[in-house]
Amino acid sequence: MSEPISASAGGFALTKAIPIFGPVLAAIIVMCMATPKTKREWVAALTSTVAMSLFGGSAVVSYLKISDWAHTSIGLMGITGICFVCGLPAWLIVRALFAWMEKQKGKDIAELAKEVAKEVKDIKKLGG
DSSP: OOOHHHHHHHHHHHHHHHHHHHHHHHHHHHHHHSOOSSHHHHHHHHHHHHHIIIIIHHHHHHHHTOGGGGGSHHHHHHHHHHHHHHHHHHHHHHHHHHHHHHHTTTOOHHHHHHHHHHHHHHHHHHHO
16 A cells, blocks of 8 residues: 555646646657757757747636636646647747748848748738
8 A cells, every 4th residue: 555645745746747748748749740950940949849838828728718727637638738739830830930041041131031021011912
């Protein structure tokens, strides 16, 4: 028979660790789906994914006013799922930025700004 204090401490620790699973799972999934070409890209994408999971997930939870879900295990799992989903777009955005920057090598900042302004103008024309 296990000691009640250590079992309670383990259960408490697991309950507090559940929200960390979302960002970690998001990072693992996206790393398996699309591996980066360089270490710089890998570090930037991983950091962005974890940060967006934590900060974006907490912003969504706050916006939806579902923070009271944190009082139950099932609610914590739901919040973890929200954090997981919030982290996935960050990886895509960082990878797209690195691909775009790779194509723009050799251009100065003025040329890049003109190109971005032209693209934004074209997008606005399409929208209305």
